[in-house]
Amino acid sequence: MATLNLSLVESELRKVMSRSQALKHLVRDRLRELEEDPTQFKELRVCPPEIATRRDVTLRKLKFKHQRHEYRLIVAHWSTPGEIDHCDALLLFPRKDDYDIDWEWVEQALKS
C-alpha cells in the first residue's frame, strides 16, 4: 500500500479527465493500482542525478491509454523501511506521434 499526492499535477490531471468519462475512469483505476502497489509500475530510466542518487526514491511511469488518448504520469515513489510507501505525482503529459513529449500541452494545462 502507498499514500498518494496528486497536487503537483492537478491542472494537468483535470485537463486529461475532461477529455472523456472513459479516460477519467481509466486514470482512477490506474491510480488505485498505484495506491495498492507502486512497484508494479516500471521504473523510469531517465532520471535527474539528484533523484537517481537517493536510495529512498524511485521514479515510476504510469500509462493511460484509451482510444486515441495516450498520456504518461511520472511519480516519485518513496520507500523507507518501517514506513508506508508514498507516491508524489510529478509530471503528466501526452506524446506526439514521433514519441516526443508534447511540452506545449503541459504549458497550456498549467495556464488553464
Place this chain on the structure above:
Amino acid sequence: MATLSKDTLRKLVVLHALSQWRRGAFGLTRVQKTLFFAEHEAEPRLFTFKRYYFGQYSDDLAPALNGLQRACRLECRFDGSAERLVAVLDAEDRDRLRRAMRRLLPAWCEGFKTSFQEWGLLKHDELLEKAHEDPTYTEYEHDEVIHRSTLRGDFVSDALDDAEAEWLADLVDERLQRALSTRFSLLGGERGKPEPDWESKYFS
C-alpha cells in the same frame, strides 16, 4: 513500427558516437570528421556536410550538440590540452543505445565503426592533415556541399517497438530531466503531503 523526429534521431546518433570515446572526444573537429566519414559512403545520410576551413564540416551538428547539453547528456570538460566532449550515460543506457542504433541504422553503425578506427583516435594535427588530403576536401570549393542529408521529415522504422522508441525519445528530451528536477524540488527533499481523499477530491 516507430517514428522518431529528425532532431531526436540526430541527437541519438551524436550521443551514441560520443559514447564510443572512453574519456570523451578530444575536440569538435574530431567529431565532425568521424561522423562525416561514417556516413559518406552509406545511406541514410543524417547530416549535410560541406567543405570548410578545417575540412569536412556540418552546420547540423551544433543543434544536436546544444540539444544534448540541454538534455543533460553532454558535458564539456577542460582538463587537458583540448576540450573533451563527454557523453553522459551510464553503462546500461550506453549498451542499450548501442543495440538500438544497430537495429535502427545498421549500415550507418558499420560505417561509424570503420570511421572511428580510422579517424577517431588520430592526433589533432594528423587528423587535420589527413582530412585536408582527402578527395572530399581537395575536389571541392570552400563552402561547397560535399553531401546532403537524406533525412526529410520524421524517421520511420519497424526495427523498434513503442517502448524502445519512447525510451530513446526521453533519453535526449531537452526538458524532461529539468522538469522532473523542478517538480521534485517543490517537495523540498521530503515526501509530499498525502491526500487520503484523492478520489473524492479529483474524481467526484
